[in-house]
Amino acid sequence: MSRVTAWAELLRVSALFTVPGDAVAGAAAVGRAPNRGTALAAASSVCLYEAGMALNDWADRETDAVERPERPLPSGRISPPAAFLAAGALTAAGLALAARAGRPALLTATALAGTVWAYDLRLNHTRAAPATMATARALDVILGAAATSTGTPTAAAARDVAGAAGLMGVHTWAVTAVSRREAEGGAPAVPLAALGVVAGIAAVVTRQRRPQALGAAAAYVAGAARPLAHAALNPSPPLLQRAVGGGIRAMIPLQAALTARTDRRGSAATAAALLALLPLARRLSRKVSPT
Template identity: 60%
Template structure:
């Protein structure tokens, strides 16, 4: 059998290099943090169904659109501070990144439309928030709030696609948005470092979220009916009894969230240098998965929670090859 010639090897190396450049541009390891949003939203409204998968697909497309658009918008700043990134290094053309952002956004909205009007009604403001963040809000005080809103809407997308309802998922969306707000606030200093106040606030936020995850969700109102006449008629609840306090699985997942996020935030607060701040941001991103899992378990979907939790080691493995920040 003939061995590959120099031209063949050069072509293979070039293809691999382009693939790695796009993996860096799209921050592929961070993709593992996305499916849990929709799954937690679906669990919050009572079930995970086929339409939930459409919400996952839509969320993945919109998330990656934001990644491509982010680097396109930051190409001048990255040329000064991170010249190794795909665009300033010339490995990906700016026009290609912008085209990918537009195509992925269109794909995300199209997939959401397949899930129904309620899903599209959430996906449209989600896409708008992503573009507004990358093109303007990111450098303003509203930047972390916009990113938090995007994550919250991502969770609501799963609820809307699955049942058409979002209200039961609002508490879970609020907790996820709060976590995202803290991570995004820290990320604004990842190239320059800064004062310890921001990572310290993130540490306090993660601690509070861990405590909240150990609390059971508010039980739904219980309807009462009367049994047919009998010697001793008594009111009987129509729905199932109020949920018991969190069991072992939610507690374990809450502990996993704390273990992933708290120590890096503490280190960044003690020494807010760029390397430690970047490490705190990466850990905060990865902590999204156990947070999603804990929210899903609290909603009464342990199998789905375990499925989401299984994405964490994959994210950690691929993050060693491609940075998530």
């Protein structure tokens, strides 16, 4: 069991619930119900996300030995070669799954994999880190759209996909910016700015006043805003880490809101299914940290 626990910590399994909704939001943006391609995109996204988690700890193993010695690699519970091999195998699996959804999906997944590896190996500790993570999350939404759609999307659909991808990306940028100081503490300006981003995203998502989207947006604000407000008042490591965890889990209701705001029949039910993942993510995050 200790071996299983170590891999669960390495792969941040409590954050996995935030991944499939990207594909669903991408499908909704092109006006389609989730189909086989959407499922393949979601599975591919999960593999690439987990590859990024393993590779991140492999690349940061020396830093973690000082700042987080309890992590699986510095504590010796998982060897660095095993983590690197897992990252490679998961990347290959993610690309193989995307290939089954068609050439556009494979091209998008390849760009996503490249972004993940560039972030972990080169850009993680640079000023480009938040923008790189935002790009990865936006590409994840686009992957869902590319895998779901069977033809060239209309101009309106392409615009909707770009909008959904952009909102997920901006949220990710804000959460990543906060996470950069979660180990040592930081200034209140960063979580305060992230709080403003959350408010702006909620305003955009609820512009069409669809009931299900309003409910999901409220859950999004409730999940992200409160810990960010606490971190702005006291930007200590524990509160910053709590804000990052809340921001990660808040991606689920944001994905639900993006899905519910479309006029496709059945989008409200799909959004409700996504929201059902939120309590599971909260419960698991008490056992395995998402950061």
